[in-house]
Amino acid sequence: YSKSDMRNLNRNSVQDQQLQDALNGVVIDGETLYANPFGTNDPRVIDYFTISNPNNDSYEVLIADVSASGVLYELPAGPLGIALGMEYREDTLESIGTILNETGQIVGGSEGTDTFGDRDVFSAYAELSIPILSTVEAQVAARYEDYSDFGDTTKPKVALKYRPTEWLLLRASYSEAFRAPDLPYLFS
Numbered sequence: 001y002s003k004s005d006m007r008n009l010n011r012n013s014v015q016d017q018q019l020q021d022a023l024n025g026v027v028i029d030g031e032t033l034y035a036n037p038f039g040t041n042d043p044r045v046i047d048y049f050t051i052s053n054p055n056n057d058s059y060e061v062l063i064a065d066v067s068a069s070g071v072l073y074e075l076p077a078g079p080l081g082i083a084l085g086m087e088y089r090e091d092t093l094e095s096i097g098t099i100l101n102e103t104g105q106i107v108g109g110s111e112g113t114d115t116f117g118d119r120d121v122f123s124a125y126a127e128l129s130i131p132i133l134s135t136v137e138a139q140v141a142a143r144y145e146d147y148s149d150f151g152d153t154t155k156p157k158v159a160l161k162y163r164p165t166e167w168l169l170l171r172a173s174y175s176e177a178f179r180a181p182d183l184p185y186l187f188s
Contacts, residue, residue: 003060010053014107015100018049053098053106060092078131087123093183117187119180120148127157137161139173150180 022035028044035045067085074080095115104111127141139159146152159173 001060001062003058006057008055008057010055010106012050013053013100014049015051015053016105016107018051019107022049051100053100055098055101056094056096058092058094060090062090064088075131077133078137079129080131081129083125083127083129085125087121089121089123090118091121091183092118093187095184095188112188115184115188117149117183119150119183121180122146135163141175145178145180147180149186153178 019035022033022045023037025032025034026045026048027033028048033042033045033048035041035049065085065087067083069081069083071079072082093115097112097114100106101111102113123143123145125141125143127139130138130140132138137160139157139161141157141159142154143157144152144154155176155178157173157175159171159175162170164170
């Protein structure tokens with residue numbers, strides 16, 4: 001289990017409407033002051049259009065897995081190896097901004113609505129290591145994944161290992177992979 005919380009204060013963020021007002025002139029302490037985009041500004045004007053804009057993010061992961069591996073039996077060229085495993089994972093994401101983020105009132109970024117998302121993933125895999133000759137070994141594997149929000153997939157792997165001498169090892173493999181979109185991509 002893992003949980004990560006982050007609070008980003010975003011100090012001195014520029015609020016769009018306040019900056020527009022300051023460019024047009026605002027009355028501060030009985031004096032009309034203007035924001036100067038080309039030079040120095042009165043600190044009171046800067047204080048007028050800058051704010052702290054906190055954003056809170058949380059990412060939580062729960063993972064449970066079980067695996068086993070060993071030798072099934074001995075073949076003439078060596079041991080026939082097997083590996084089996086299963087995994088269950090829960091991901092939860094929360095990204096909470098302010099109404100200023102939601103309405104696009106922050107100059108230069110941080111625009112967007114709050115993000116909430118979660119997913120459960122079940123995975124299972126099996127792998128065989130098959131000795132063909134004392135110098136040649138094959139590997140056959142498959143992985144199944146079922147995503148609560150994206151569907152399921154099964155991906156294969158086939159590999160060959162050849163050791164013509166003690167100091168030289170040649171490998172070849174074919175495999176397919178799948179990567180589901182991450183939670184911020186799906187839910188923002």
